[in-house]
Amino acid sequence: MTGRPAPAVLPPSLRTWLGLIAVLAALVVVVLGVLYAGHSEPGRVDRWVIQPTADSVGPPWRDVALATDFLGEPVGAAMLVVAAVTGCLLLRRPRAAVLIVAGVSLTVGASTLLKSLVGRTIHGEDNLSYPSGHTAFFTALALMVALLATGRLCLRRTAGMLLVLAAALAAGAAMGWAQVALGAHYPTDVLGGWCTALAVVPATAWLVDRMADRLVDRTADAGRRQPR
Template identity: 80%
Template sequence: MECLDRPPAPPPSLPPSLRAPLGFIAVLAALVVVTLGVLYAGHGRSGSVDRWFIQPTDDSVRPPWRGLALATDFLAEPAGAAMLLVLAVTGCLLLRWPRAAVLVVAGVVVTVGATTLVKPLVGRTIHGDGNLSYPSGHTAFLTALALMVALLAAGRLGLGRAAGVLLVLGAALVTGAAMGWAQVSLGAHYPTDVLGGWCTALAVVPATAWLVDLAADALRRKRR
């Protein structure tokens, strides 16, 4: 006799109510990444957009702010990023939500991979020592992780479109601004590098979540 008490389907990584608005935002973000990449391809200096922001000097970021900037920067360094990734995946598994764990890993891999791929294509450098700077991988990583956690929280809590978009974009803005400030303050990136990294996460994460949902749903149907 076939069991009628099948476990309920897990909530999607990308809530249906957020697909349209986040899809639109992802397209706009991708256009920003491409536009800035074309504008600053091969450059080794700040541009006109960068000059809209405060340009720190060697002694403009002093303790305790420099310590805060270094601590924020550490969160996207290999050790810090691995720690955050393990915490996020462990949390998903403790909640018995393997799809969410897959999204976290896939989202980080695709986001970091995208910034790694774009950097040599654009060829923008900073400090004249060959360090490729566009887009900011640190900003992209932390923004992507915050985006995914907010997406999963919105789905788990059953938030509507307005509340869900507000939560997701708010999380992205706060984390992106924090890491962006740290990168610019420490002289590791131009402001437009930070903007490019932030937009990379906004473009990649919704698409990755959608693909994870498609794959998970197809696998679930196959097992029936």
């Protein structure tokens, strides 16, 4: 006897479009990384958007920026991940819980690796800035929650894409603003972090679905081979 197959974490209706977006996002990450490799000053685009300093904003908006920034710090990020995984398990979506853990790990790992490879700094040689890990994490988490909601609500392609992109844009804009306002990153660092999440999450979701489906198939084959 076989149960109902677990819902895919990457809805089939969104695979093509999110795949294309992931490829474009990866290209943006690479191009920006090459352009700003080894730099320690804001570029032309950064100066056009805003000159990041430690006092770019004052109260009460600085308090809002600090609170948002906390959600990307280890303690705040861990709280969000635990809450998201718990929600997935309560909704009986273990595959989505696996995606949350894997997606966050790979996104943060990718941004950390890119920082070392690119070597762009801000406020000193020890402060690697490209891409913004805070923005990458927060965007990735929002993307994965939106994917879960899309599958849970059985949204069609257009509605699903709008939800996923709106969640990614809102999360990236909120955390990106906080990072620039606090002088922790240049605007192009934020864009790089946002695109890192857009590149990593769809690929991770596809891999989670692929591995989970293979595991289910192997389990089913083993069950059929057992003597009755």
